[in-house]
Amino acid sequence: MxxxxxxxxxxxxxxxxxxxxxxxxxxxxxxxLTGTISHLGKDLENGTRLAVEAMxxxxxxxxxxxxxxxxxxxxxxxxxxxxxxxxxxxxxxxxKGVIGHLNSGTSIPASRIYDQxxxxxxxxxxxxxxxTQQGFKGVFRTIANDVQQGGVLxxxxxxxxxxxxxxIIDDRTAYGQGLADETxxxxxxxxxxxxxxxxxxxxxxxxxxxxTKIRAAAPDVIMFGGMDxxxxxxxxxxxxxxxxxxxxxxxxxxxxxMIKLAGDSINATTYCSMAGLPLxxxxxxxxxxDLYKKRFxxxxxxxxxxxxxxxxxxxxxxxxxxxxxxxxxxxxxxAISFDGVTGxxxxxxxxxxxxxxxxxxxxxxxxxxxx
Numbered sequence: 001m002x003x004x005x006x007x008x009x010x011x012x013x014x015x016x017x018x019x020x021x022x023x024x025x026x027x028x029x030x031x032x033l034t035g036t037i038s039h040l041g042k043d044l045e046n047g048t049r050l051a052v053e054a055m056x057x058x059x060x061x062x063x064x065x066x067x068x069x070x071x072x073x074x075x076x077x078x079x080x081x082x083x084x085x086x087x088x089x090x091x092x093x094x095x096k097g098v099i100g101h102l103n104s105g106t107s108i109p110a111s112r113i114y115d116q117x118x119x120x121x122x123x124x125x126x127x128x129x130x131x132t133q134q135g136f137k138g139v140f141r142t143i144a145n146d147v148q149q150g151g152v153l154x155x156x157x158x159x160x161x162x163x164x165x166x167x168i169i170d171d172r173t174a175y176g177q178g179l180a181d182e183t184x185x186x187x188x189x190x191x192x193x194x195x196x197x198x199x200x201x202x203x204x205x206x207x208x209x210x211x212t213k214i215r216a217a218a219p220d221v222i223m224f225g226g227m228d229x230x231x232x233x234x235x236x237x238x239x240x241x242x243x244x245x246x247x248x249x250x251x252x253x254x255x256x257x258m259i260k261l262a263g264d265s266i267n268a269t270t271y272c273s274m275a276g277l278p279l280x281x282x283x284x285x286x287x288x289x290d291l292y293k294k295r296f297x298x299x300x301x302x303x304x305x306x307x308x309x310x311x312x313x314x315x316x317x318x319x320x321x322x323x324x325x326x327x328x329x330x331x332x333x334x335a336i337s338f339d340g341v342t343g344x345x346x347x348x349x350x351x352x353x354x355x356x357x358x359x360x361x362x363x364x365x366x367x368x369x370x371x
Contacts, residue, residue, distance in 0.1 A: 023065045025324045026072050027052060027311060028090035028119075030083070030100030030110065033075035036203075036229035039257050039301055041102050044124060045073050046296050047304030048099045050288075051311035053295075060315060063322040069315070076106045078202070083110045091117030096324050097314040099307050104128030104174035111139050118326050120333060122313060124306030127251070127275060128178040132350040138330055140347050142306040142313070142340075144275035144356030146175075149250055150182020152358040153273050157183075157221045158190035160360075161246055161271075167196040167219035169210060169234075171226035176202070179250045180225030187223075195219050202226060207234050211241055219245050227252040232261020239265040251275050254361055254368060255301050270363040271371075276342055277357055278370040279305065284341035309340035 031041030074086040083106030101107040107126035114121045120138035170180035195217040198210040231253035246269040254272035279285040321329035337346040361368040
């Protein structure tokens with residue numbers, strides 16, 4: 001049954017005669033492959049690579065020609081400036097579509113480069129609403145945005161955890177601050193009070209000063225908008241300072257790495273949200289996990305299934321348009337609808353995924369357990 005699900009996601013792409021003329025089509029992947037969140041960037045690239053390898057194994061036919069997809073991976077270092085450099089490099093390399101970037105702070109400035117170069121971009125990880133609100137026709141995402149996720153986090157803190165006082169910290173990135181802003185709105189709308197709003201950076205390791213200030217406000221819940229590289233150490237320092245508030249964070253911290261970094265400071269009062277369904281509840285999740293582990297020798301971190309579906313969406317749009325040229329397949333990408341690993345893949349008029357589910361997780365028995 002597991003193998004059947006993945007096959008369904010792939011077989012619907014046309015297969016033609018082996019002797020047909022082969023055409024090489026480059027697809028770009030952009031994510032942080034070095035630095036503190038390189039494990040997440042590599043996860044994104046791995047998901048894209050699995051899709052490329054699956055399509056090549058199937059023998060995709062587009063416009064009467066057999067296509068060989070070639071992955072061009074770039075390291076954007078989770079840096080906005082590097083992100084635009086990488087974007088231009090991918091455009092210049094002649095890629096026909098890009099899966100990336102991971103961080104909203106790199107995706108947003110890079111999206112302008114792709115728009116100018118006429119190259120569609122599908123992010124499997126960037127959740128800041130602004131990404132798809134710029135009016136660029138070639139920008140999409142396969143994951144729920146921060147309006148949806150922040151709303152769930154804020155409501156969870158107030159209504160499920162019963163918080164009357166909430167402290168919010170963000171890392172001042174487009175992702176972290178955007179998620180924190182939406183969470184704050186939902187907390188206030190739900191009748192909760194935001195007793196502290198602090199910020200750090202996505203490179204910081206010492207949070208004692210801001211946590212000491214937060215301790216004085218005695219919050220019931222602390223929410224952090226940022227990535228696991230900061231969330232893990234932050235939990236350690238919360239414990240050292242004797243702060244017992246419950247801790248919630250978004251998808252950037254909802255990873256196995258977060259658990260490793262937090263060590264014995266993480267417990268059942270730690271929660272995270274994840275855009276989409278749990279891997280085990282995704283239509284193709286169980287088969288995808290097995291495929292990923294066999295190919296890369298490790299576990300899925302976060303974004304690989306969404307990257308896989310992003311690459312498949314581009315290939316399917318190309319097939320429907322009988323062309324690999326963005327100007328010709330872009331209308332088909334806007335109209336695409338298929339059953340992917342993560343669920344139904346279809347975009348609204350802005351490029352957001354139509355069925356953007358959000359799931360809450362709790363740390364239990366050494367792992368993240370869906371609630």
